[in-house]
Amino acid sequence: MNKMKKYKSILMSGLVGSLLVFSGCREDFADINSNPSDVTKAEPSYLFAQAVINFEPSGYTYWFYNAAMTYKWGQMGVPTSGFTSNYTVTTATGDQGGKYLEVLKYANDLKYVRSIMTAEESAKYANMAACLDVLTVYLGIFDSDMYGDRPFTEACMARYGGTLTPKYDKIEDLYTLWLNMLNESITTLTTSTNQTFPTTQDVAYNGNAAKWAKLANSLKLKIAVRLLVQNKAKALEIASAVANASCGVLDGKDDDFLFNKATSVTANDGDKVYHWNNGFMQSTAASKRVMDFMIKNQDPRVRFFYQKNQWNSKVVQAFFDAGKAVPAYVLNNIEYTEANGKKTFVKWKGLGEPWVRYYGLPVEMEASYNSQNADYFDYSNRFKLTNERAAYMPYSMFQQEMIIGRYDFTLPTVPGDDVIQDTEDRPWYGMYMSTAEVNLYLAEFKLLGASLPNSAASYFNKALQTSVEEYDRLANLNKIPYYGTTYKYDPNEKAIDLKDGEIAAMMANADYQLTGNKSSDLEKVYLQELLHFTLFPCDQFVTVRRSGFPKEGSALIKWENFSPKIQNSEIPRRFEVSSPSPTDLMYKILTDAYAAQGFTPGSNQDGALLNSERVWQDKGAPQFGSGAGAN
Known part of the structure; x- marks a missing residue:
C-alpha cells in the first residue's frame, strides 16, 4: 500500500515540482542515437530525439492502476x-x-x-520545434482527460529564469492554446525550407515534415470531440477545417503514428526498447457483452485485443479422457x-478456430454469486487435470x-x-494515432x-x-501469441492472422453498417470508437464519458x-487529486486550482463525488448508460 500511495503523490504536487527543475542537458540524451560526448553541446537533434524517447502515454502504472479502473x-x-458494489472504489493511479x-x-x-543562435541558424530547426509542440x-x-487544468504556460521554465511555482492553466484555455500550437506547427511544417532534421533522430516519421503536419492536423480532432459538450459549434468548425485542410490527415499505414523507439538496449534502459515486463491487467478480463458482439459480427480485432483461452482441442480431449467436466459454454x-461413456473430440462447431477460443465474463452485478456462472468464476477449482497443474482458464484476458x-x-x-514457451524479447511497437481514429471522428462529426x-x-x-488492418499490422510487428504460428501442438489450432475476406465478412453485418438513421448510426460510430x-483505456473511457454509450437497453x-447496488451517478468520471501538503511550494496554487475546478482533494473518495465534480470538458456530458451523445 505504501508503494501505491507513492504513485499518487508523484502524480500530484510532487511531479509538478520535481520535473520543472530537471530541464536541459542530461546524461541520458537520446542514448540510442547520439554520442554521449556530444550531449553537453545541446544539439537540437539530440533534444528532439530525447523528447521522442520520453514520449510515453502508455506507462506501466497507467496500465496497472488506471486502465483497470476505467475498463x-x-x-x-x-x-x-x-x-x-465496491467496483467504483479508486486505487492508486500512475503515469498520467x-x-x-x-x-x-x-x-x-x-x-x-534556438534563441541564442543567429536567426538564420535558428530557422533551420523550425520543423523540429514544431514536431515537439505536436508531441506536447x-x-x-x-494528461488533462482525467485531471483537468494543468500547469503549462509557465511550466518547465525554471532553468531559464522562470518560476518553480507555475500557475495552473484552465483546460478551456489550453484547448485554445493547443489548437493554435497545432495550427502554427502545420504552417511551419508545410512552408519551412532549408531545414536541419536528421532522419536518424526521428524514429516516428524519419524527418518527414508532411507526415508530421498530417498528425498535427489530425490531432485537432481529439480536441474537437472533447469540446462537443461545451462548444459544439466550435467543435464542428474545427472538424470542417481539419477535413478540408490542404495538408491532409492521417491516411494509410505509412501515415499512422506507429513506431518503436529502439531495437537494441543501451545504458540498461530496456524499457525504451521493450516497454516493460511487469505484470499488469491480471484482475481484469474481457466483457462477455463486448466479446459476444465482436464474435457475432466476425470482427477479427477480437484476436488482437484479447488472448485465446486455454482450452485447445487437446486440453478438451484430456478432460474428456479424465471424465471431467468441460466449461458449458466451451462445450457448446x-x-x-x-x-x-467416453467422449471423443471431433471438431469445433460454429465459426471454428480461432473464434471459439474467445469468451468474456458476465457483466451483471454479483454474477460470481450465481451458481449458473460458476464455470466462469470458479474455474480455478473446477478445471484442473491434476492438483499440481494450474487450472485451465476458460475466458479471455487482454492481450498483454x-x-x-x-x-x-x-x-x-x-x-x-x-x-512449449515463447520467451523471446522483441522490440515493442506502439500505435498512438491512426487513420481509423481519424475517420471515426469524421464519421461522428458528419x-x-x-x-x-x-x-x-x-x-x-x-x-x-483500416482499424482491422492497423491492429493486424501491430499484432504482426509485436509477434503476439498465435500470430503466424500454431506452435505445432494441437492439430486443430489456427493462427490468428488476418485472412482474406474477413474484413468484407465483418462489414457485411448490419451492426457494422450505417443506414441513414442518425440515432442508430451515432450509436454504431460510438461503439466502434470504443472497440x-x-x-487505449483513457481514450475509450473519455468516449464512454462523453457519449453515454454503451446504452441501457441497447440491442x-x-x-x-x-x-x-450502484447508481450510474455513483460511478467515477475522473481520478482523485491528493490533498496538497502545506509545506509544498505549490500548496496555494494547487489549493486554488482544485477550488477553481470544484474539486474536493483527498483520497478514498466515493464515486458519487468523482461523478459530480467533473473536469471542465465533461461538465454537462450525458450520464453513463444514457446514450445521449452530443445530439
Missing part, C-alpha cells in the same frame, strides 16, 4: 471476480497527469538553444462423439503482448507433454452536422477497414444498470 467503470472490461512535462521540458530547451499537445490532452462449441515486448507466453498443454467533403458512411467504412480504443452492446 470496469465503462463496462468495457470485467473484474475477474465479477462486479460487486504530468507526462506532457517530459516532452515540454525538451521543447523549452530547444526554444532556448498530444500528451497534454492525455464442440462436436464430439460418445461411446461407452500488444502492450509489452518482454512477455513470456506458455502454450496450454496437457500434463506429461513438453512445455452525423452531428459538420461540413465535411464525404459521407458519414464513407468515413465509417474506411475506419472499420477501436480497446488498447448491440448493452449497458448494465447496477441499481440499487
Whole structure:
C-alpha cells in the first residue's frame, strides 16, 4: 500500500515540482542515437530525439492502476471476480497527469538553444520545434482527460529564469492554446525550407515534415470531440477545417503514428526498447457483452485485443479422457462423439478456430454469486487435470503482448507433454494515432452536422477497414501469441492472422453498417470508437464519458444498470487529486486550482463525488448508460 500511495503523490504536487527543475542537458540524451560526448553541446537533434524517447502515454502504472479502473467503470472490461458494489472504489493511479512535462521540458530547451543562435541558424530547426509542440499537445490532452487544468504556460521554465511555482492553466484555455500550437506547427511544417532534421533522430516519421503536419492536423480532432459538450459549434468548425485542410490527415499505414523507439538496449534502459515486463491487467478480463458482439459480427480485432483461452482441442480431449467436466459454454462449441461413456473430440462447431477460443465474463452485478456462472468464476477449482497443474482458464484476458515486448507466453498443454514457451524479447511497437481514429471522428462529426467533403458512411467504412488492418499490422510487428504460428501442438489450432475476406465478412453485418438513421448510426460510430480504443483505456473511457454509450437497453452492446447496488451517478468520471501538503511550494496554487475546478482533494473518495465534480470538458456530458451523445 505504501508503494501505491507513492504513485499518487508523484502524480500530484510532487511531479509538478520535481520535473520543472530537471530541464536541459542530461546524461541520458537520446542514448540510442547520439554520442554521449556530444550531449553537453545541446544539439537540437539530440533534444528532439530525447523528447521522442520520453514520449510515453502508455506507462506501466497507467496500465496497472488506471486502465483497470476505467475498463470496469465503462463496462468495457470485467473484474475477474465479477462486479460487486465496491467496483467504483479508486486505487492508486500512475503515469498520467504530468507526462506532457517530459516532452515540454525538451521543447523549452530547444526554444532556448534556438534563441541564442543567429536567426538564420535558428530557422533551420523550425520543423523540429514544431514536431515537439505536436508531441506536447498530444500528451497534454492525455494528461488533462482525467485531471483537468494543468500547469503549462509557465511550466518547465525554471532553468531559464522562470518560476518553480507555475500557475495552473484552465483546460478551456489550453484547448485554445493547443489548437493554435497545432495550427502554427502545420504552417511551419508545410512552408519551412532549408531545414536541419536528421532522419536518424526521428524514429516516428524519419524527418518527414508532411507526415508530421498530417498528425498535427489530425490531432485537432481529439480536441474537437472533447469540446462537443461545451462548444459544439466550435467543435464542428474545427472538424470542417481539419477535413478540408490542404495538408491532409492521417491516411494509410505509412501515415499512422506507429513506431518503436529502439531495437537494441543501451545504458540498461530496456524499457525504451521493450516497454516493460511487469505484470499488469491480471484482475481484469474481457466483457462477455463486448466479446459476444465482436464474435457475432466476425470482427477479427477480437484476436488482437484479447488472448485465446486455454482450452485447445487437446486440453478438451484430456478432460474428456479424465471424465471431467468441460466449461458449458466451451462445450457448446464442440462436436464430439460418445461411446461407452467416453467422449471423443471431433471438431469445433460454429465459426471454428480461432473464434471459439474467445469468451468474456458476465457483466451483471454479483454474477460470481450465481451458481449458473460458476464455470466462469470458479474455474480455478473446477478445471484442473491434476492438483499440481494450474487450472485451465476458460475466458479471455487482454492481450498483454500488444502492450509489452518482454512477455513470456506458455502454450496450454496437457500434463506429461513438453512445455512449449515463447520467451523471446522483441522490440515493442506502439500505435498512438491512426487513420481509423481519424475517420471515426469524421464519421461522428458528419452525423452531428459538420461540413465535411464525404459521407458519414464513407468515413465509417474506411475506419472499420483500416482499424482491422492497423491492429493486424501491430499484432504482426509485436509477434503476439498465435500470430503466424500454431506452435505445432494441437492439430486443430489456427493462427490468428488476418485472412482474406474477413474484413468484407465483418462489414457485411448490419451492426457494422450505417443506414441513414442518425440515432442508430451515432450509436454504431460510438461503439466502434470504443472497440477501436480497446488498447487505449483513457481514450475509450473519455468516449464512454462523453457519449453515454454503451446504452441501457441497447440491442448491440448493452449497458448494465447496477441499481440499487450502484447508481450510474455513483460511478467515477475522473481520478482523485491528493490533498496538497502545506509545506509544498505549490500548496496555494494547487489549493486554488482544485477550488477553481470544484474539486474536493483527498483520497478514498466515493464515486458519487468523482461523478459530480467533473473536469471542465465533461461538465454537462450525458450520464453513463444514457446514450445521449452530443445530439
